[in-house]
Amino acid sequence: MASSVPFTGLFIDGQLRPASDKGFYEVHNPYTRQVVGHAAAATQKDCRDAVEVAARAFKTWENSPYSTRRDIFLKASELLSTDKWKKRATEALQEEVSATDFMIIFNFFLSTNGLRVDAGAIDQLKGESFASILPGGQVSTQRRAMGVIYAISPWNVPLALTIRAFAVPIICGNTVVLKTSESSPRSQTLLAELLHEAGLPNGVLNIISTRRVDSPPRSAEIIAHPAVRKINFTGSSVVAKLLAAEAAKWLKPCVFELGGKAPVVVLEDADIDRAARAITSSALMNSGQICMSTERVIVMRKVAPALTDALKKHFSSLKAGGPGSPLSALFTEASAQRFMGLLDDALKSGAKLLHGDNAREGSVIQPHIVTDVTSDMRIWNEESFAPNVIVHAVDTVDEAIEYANKSDYSLMAAVWTKDVYNAYETAGRIHSGTVNINGPTIHTEMGFAGSGVGSLRGLG
Template identity: 25%
Template sequence: MPINIENNQITILNPTNLNEVGKVEVSNKQDVDTALKIAQEYKKWSSLSLKKRCAVIHKFRKIVFKNSELLKKTIKDETGKKDFVVFTELLSFLDHSKTMAKIAQSSLKKSSRNPGLLFKNKKAYVQYEPLGVAGIISPWNFPLATPMKGTIEALLAGNNVILKPSEYTPLTSLFMKKIWDEHTGYNNAFQVVNGAGNIGSILVESPLTDVISFTGSTKVGLKIAETCSSRLKPCILELGGKDPMIILKDASIKRSVESALHAGLFNAGQTCISTEEIFVEDDIVDEFKTKLSLRIKDIKSGGSDSDDIGPIITDDTKQKINEHINEVKDTCDIISGINNGGDKFIAPTIVVDPPDSSRLVNEETFGPVMTIRPFKSEDELIEKIHKTGYGLSSSIFGSNRKRVNRIIKRMKTGNVNVNDVMTSYAIVTLPFGGEGLSGLGKQHGVEGLRSFCRVKSIVVNRFNFIDEPTWLGRPKIVEKALEKLAKLLFR
């Protein structure tokens, strides 16, 4: 889908049929600066009690659910997704917002800490305070779940949010903003600015943002990290991945095959946790390849309800996928499904044992393409997995739990699913984030909430004596007493 920006307007096209589904005004620098100033000065939201903020989020979620049919239509219009994929994205948002509002009440409240043996006369506790203004920059592949999960976590922590959705899919974010404004009474706590990457850059570079949360490519994420580090500004980066699936010789072949199809083809492979590479133990690689090939040949991409997977949302992504396949098509065994949709779609594809030097092996593909690569030893497996530098998510299939756990400990990855795929992201109480080129920081869970907080340590003296035993002017007898006490406490 080409992006069309004319006369300060973005024309949004459905990638399935290229029909126009809406127009959005492009924000300029003055618009963003105004939003930043409003967010910096707005104190109504952060001054609410934690309990009240959670109640507002609960109310917001319920109103969204009441409007779910129109919301699903909006998502489908601007992404071309299949109905069930849209439905699962809605479920993901609803579960996240409900669960996070519940756990925030305990994980963000002031908590006592043990002052240790030396300071029994003190009270020690940790207080979680909002950082201030959170700039959230989100991609096009999940226009509801991805931007709104970060928004919800930042809001629960007491921050004001400025969201910059993808220029390809801004309608969903504007739909959510409309519901927020009409039903919460805290309009300035959540603002939306629209445009291409230059608008996101203003948020990143501004001294008025206190934290940046970015989901997108590793290339852009590295630039954001560099800018934020030069300003000592915290950033949460959820970047690319290859998300390897490991199939050991004692795994259930049938479950492994079905898991690969789901994890590799869900949302036409346009998800950061999509399985792109499958490592199969040499003993069973032929059997697995045969069974996966038989299944994938019947899977269809296309725009009709009878087709299984939807369109590739952007032209750049489609071009990269085709380049990855074309580079190896003359040297590898390639098995494909059915493309009923023409140029806007890509048939589900398996590439068997591509060269280690190929782009398909070394880069994120972000489409319905999986590689099958054999391995003979655990050392070989780990070396191949770590070669790309990515470490977002992974899965491992096998029945020997001791061996499975041994391999897990050697993997540099943020998330692992055992005899399962992608579920670690869906369980929102679990922290989600990657290692290496896959990002920094965590979303979801207690860790995600606290990523948007200033963690403040506070000590309160219980007894206001004139001085303390360790202060200046202490008599020698006190020093001797402290030495004896140390021997009693720490011998």
């Protein structure tokens, strides 16, 4: 296919190839909306081929030496740090997701470290032996791979989240068919090429891309295939429910890492400026397009004015735009329109805008701070995936915890205080998979997750 933009094929059985019907779709830059690539649009046949190749590869991969698996991932981490792979990945990230310099560094840091951490996870694949309930008997347990894992990873941190989707299953001896986001096929597919160069056998990792409209039927077909044993998805709860419904038809388990509406509780004795800086970074990193983004700040009323002033100062120093700007555009104009709808709805219902212009330019939205938001407003309850934060003042710690827990989301949270007792007592009452004390919400330790359904340990 003659074109001035790159073409990303399907990676099946160790090779890039076009779709079986030669179909493809356009990939657009979020900021310029220009076409920056074409990607193969997988057909039903392509998906079946990917699963069957993975099923064949599983027969040998599940019995591969642990040291072989470890060394491949360590080699992949080394390769990703070379100029060749940095250049390829950087260009893809800039063109497909309009990644800022910081988000490129963030992707590389999480990816190279994640590959090494997952390589080290091989040491956890141990069995145990114990006495049977029957006299004289002995029981031995082993950790065994399941088979083919179907993984779907998103566009917002495409390198790191794609690695997270396939690394643990493969380390555990499974094989993977991974579907990319429609928005970032090149950024995600190049990781299959990376692992192939590092020595991963053909068929162990297969990557497909689809048109958005084709994604539901392709996923349903893959889930229904008898060789697919588990579904691993990172993304929205809306899509997760659809996937869970398909998986339920075949009694197949799912591991979901879904959205967030992370609360930060700021107590009276907190270091206000440090808290404000952490809130700012977690609310605005990637223009708020991270599931761990800080979205709700619950602060004791006595220190609310000082925190609000500090937040306005830090928010004012960051601007969204195109290349060279500290904050990127949102990934689509529809996403920007959706946030403006949440904001308009809140303002009409009595909320106040403390910072921001209540406007958008295409898919670019500047940082916003909103107050006087009640818990029945959409902006309180729905993940915004945009550069904004809600500030809500309370009078007691009990009230702060009540509002922190007024959400259907329970991914990340943070507590700010100088009192160790208050820190642990307050954190323990917040319903969240991870609660950071005196730290940002965008942070989890490698190898742990507090997410939707299941955890990273469930992938293998």
